[in-house]
Amino acid sequence: MAVAQTKEAEPVVPRPPAVELASQLPGAEFNKDEEFHALRQMLLIRRFEEKAGQMYGMGLIGGFCHLYIGQEAVVIGMQMAKRDGDQMITGYRDHGHMLACGMDPKGVMAELTGRRGGYSKGKGGSMHMFSREKNFYGGHGIVGAPVPIGTGLAFANKYRGNDAVCLTYFGDGAANQGQVYESFNMAELWKLPVVYIIENNRYAMGTSVTRSSAQADFSKRGVSFNIPGVQVDGMDVRAVRAAGAEAIAWCRSGKGPIIIEMLTYRYRGHSMSDPAKYRTKEEVDKVRTEHDPIEQVRARLLAKNWASEDELKKIDAAVRAVVNEASEFATTDPEPDPSELYTDVYR
Numbered sequence: 226m227a228v229a230q231t232k233e234a235e236p237v238v239p240r241p242p243a244v245e246l247a248s249q250l251p252g253a254e255f256n257k258d259e260e261f262h263a264l265r266q267m268l269l270i271r272r273f274e275e276k277a278g279q280m281y282g283m284g285l286i287g288g289f290c291h292l293y294i295g296q297e298a299v300v301i302g303m304q305m306a307k308r309d310g311d312q313m314i315t316g317y318r319d320h321g322h323m324l325a326c327g328m329d330p331k332g333v334m335a336e337l338t339g340r341r342g343g344y345s346k347g348k349g350g351s352m353h354m355f356s357r358e359k360n361f362y363g364g365h366g367i368v369g370a371p372v373p374i375g376t377g378l379a380f381a382n383k384y385r386g387n388d389a390v391c392l393t394y395f396g397d398g399a400a401n402q403g404q405v406y407e408s409f410n411m412a413e414l415w416k417l418p419v420v421y422i423i424e425n426n427r428y429a430m431g432t433s434v435t436r437s438s439a440q441a442d443f444s445k446r447g448v449s450f451n452i453p454g455v456q457v458d459g460m461d462v463r464a465v466r467a468a469g470a471e472a473i474a475w476c477r478s479g480k481g482p483i484i485i486e487m488l489t490y491r492y493r494g495h496s497m498s499d500p501a502k503y504r505t506k507e508e509v510d511k512v513r514t515e516h517d518p519i520e521q522v523r524a525r526l527l528a529k530n531w532a533s534e535d536e537l538k539k540i541d542a543a544v545r546a547v548v549n550e551a552s553e554f555a556t557t558d559p560e561p562d563p564s565e566l567y568t569d570v571y572r
């Protein structure tokens with residue numbers, strides 16, 4: 226009996242009609258400052274990741290490197306909704322999350338190239354960076370691992386009686402893991418302040434959601450545990466911010482965990498070594514031309530006469546300068562001394 230039949234491909238960025246999308250909620254619109262802020266932040270991630278991809282191609286970055294291009298609105302919208310003191314944790318597609326929480330692009334890029342000035346002194350690489358200062362708890366190569374750890378961070382918040390919320394990010398593939406549901410159970414049982422953000426980019430490595438997931442509406446994955454969920458257009462930074470603000474307020478008021486499924490898309494392969502032959506070029510092009518999160522902001526700024534093409538070009542140039550400075554640092558900073566092999570390790 227064949228059990229692993231491929232279902233019909235679903236439309237790009239599916240939006241089941243039964244689900245209320247956050248972009249339709251009042252308060253989803255951005256003012257001028259917010260539009261500019263979102264544009265700069267998302268561009269920083271986009272240009273940083275493009276540069277990282279180039280540097281990987283030149284052999285300057287080794288190991289694994291998972292780019293976040295296409296998904297920028299998710300982390301930036303959530304960042305705009307959170308407040309200082311709230312924590313963030315994610316998997317290996319993590320450069321965008323680090324930049325979003327204000328980590329220095331130089332330190333992130335230098336970690337990718339394995340240099341002393343990197344966030345893990347050049348010894349961790351793409352998937353292993355942390356910043357206690359920015360409340361960023363990694364950076365985890367193990368699929369699903371951020372979920373119990375993020376739940377533990379939320380437990381600590383409750384135990385300590387602070388009112389911080391932990392934003393716990395994971396993918397559609399990770400959402401099929403057992404440890405996720407053990408975490409859900411504890412989080413609801415103890416009413417922990419954790420927002421579970423499922424970044425549904427429609428693929429786990431080369432496997433599409435429709436081939437791998439019995440319940441592909443991830444906002445419903447908390448039903449057995451009484452955890453509410455909402456499905457959000459993760460390509461629209463305004464929708465993300467609006468849903469994020471509601472979810473964070475829910476947690477902060479002591480109501481327990483909540484799930485946000487972000488409908489998003491990654492433009493590049495799973496990692497730099499993935500030629501992405503499991504999907505068509507047309508599929509990628511369709512999302513890029515119709516849903517790109519950065520283009521959406523640019524178009525609104527122009528339509529509202531809040532910016533001219535020239536001003537937008539200047540913003541892009543300024544962001545590129547920051548990224549170039551980071552790559553310059555990451556290629557001139559020395560590698561760690563060999564004696565560092567024996568530091569920061571458990572024996």
Ligand SMILES: Cc1ncc(C[n+]2csc(CCOP(=O)(O)OP(=O)(O)O)c2C)c(N)n1
Nearest residue numbers: 318366367368396397398399426428429430
């Ligand atoms: C426990 C574990 N199993 C398998 C892997 C290999 N692996 C790395 S990424 C990945 C797919 C995860 O996909 P998803 O959760 O959708 O995240 P995305 O890569 O799309 O951001 C797999 C299976 C791993 N790193 N850890």
Ligand SMILES: [Mg+2]
Nearest residue numbers: 396397428429
């Ligand atoms: Mg995925």
